[in-house]
Amino acid sequence: MTATADTEAAANELMPLAEYLGSVLRRLRALPPLDLDLTQAHGNVLANDVLAPHPYPAFDQAAIDGYAARWEDLSSAGRVGSHPSFGKFEGGQRPVRLNVVGDLGAASWRPVRLTPGTCFSVAAGAPLPLGADVVVPVHWTDQGMAAVEILHAPKRGSGVRRTGEELAAGQVLAAAGTYVSPAMVATFAASGIGHVVVRPSPRVVVVATGDELVDVGRPSQPGQVVDANSHALTAAAVEAGALAYRIGICDDDPEGLRGLLEDQTLRADLIITTGGTGTGPGDMLRRVLSRRDPGRGAVEFTDVALCPGATLGFGTVGGEEVPVVCLPGEPGAALIGFEVLARPVIQLLAGAEPVFRRSVKAHLLETVSSPGGLREFRPAAVAERRGGGYTVQPLAGGPYTLSGLAEANGLLVLGERVTTAAAGSTVDVLLLDRRR
Incomplete structure (x- = not known):
């Protein structure tokens, strides 16, 4: 059997990404609605349709x-x-x-x-x-x-x-599921609305695990790895609309790790961890969270047909059963894992629709190869074509995914059955649409 055949055979034992995401998202519900003062509502998602109680202008x-x-x-x-x-x-x-x-x-x-x-x-x-x-x-x-x-x-x-020339009384100003923008705040205020019912922004706690981790500000040494993940994932959670808190580094101490996570359930709607998802001797997170202790929840780790990063964890921790997402420790794989799993979870908790990023069809500018049996997400540069449509230029992937992501404004998606995508072919691309 060839190396390629071996890879495809191993990949066939992995759970398809779409099936995995469906099983996770079906277990979640949006956070309970909250009545907020208009000045605090910006950036949240409306829980109900908002109707104009008065016309605008209110008089001639x-x-x-x-x-x-x-x-x-x-x-x-x-x-x-x-x-x-x-x-x-x-x-x-x-x-x-x-x-x-x-x-x-x-x-x-x-x-x-x-x-x-x-x-x-x-x-x-x-x-x-x-x-x-x-x-x-x-x-x-x-x-x-x-x-x-x-x-x-x-x-x-x-x-x-004239009275009501712009907005009539009873008119739908914004539908449920809409993000509250500054212009929307002005529209609500002008129509006489002082409070709106929204889905609160999820409170997300980010924890990096591993005895080898050291904080930023120094280069890695043998036996040490700079913690890039907790910083990057906290920023990614903020970009996704969450109120994110970086806890920092937690050593591979079972009781310390469990105690830290249980403490964070008091302040979090979602916990994101990075590192320790494998089956090696140092992967303490997986061993600790896989235990099904009464009243403490449990996390299931699944080998997913995803490249980069194949193992993802999802479950609950603590008596409050706070959802937890466990991402790989390699920085590029952690960021891709965030995009495909953690970000949709944040969007769902926030009541946003759709939960996934917008995707487009694009004209591929360069031939690329992809591991068979895995759905690959590769950093890419997307551009609009004159006359309509998009082009996509693949950027560094594989072991260089992190450097590719730093330049990317999109993710090239290559399906499980794709081993080669030829230049000139049409491919799917997720648009990252970074907030500025």
């Missing part, structure tokens, strides 16, 4: 600075020239003279009414006088104070915002 108002008038009083004004907001006008240049009977600002509240031959000087946002149906821009007048000459007549309704 001036859209510009100018003079609020009755269009009938202006119809004989000259209408030569054009304006980008009011269109093109034709006719003579005879001005109309109106008496200015008052000034209205955005803080004005007393109702006032226009009579024929009069107008009000108004600021943008001011309530519109009863009977007014047009606001003449200041630069179309002589800017008079007691009386004003209007040189051009705009169209009826110009310079005016």
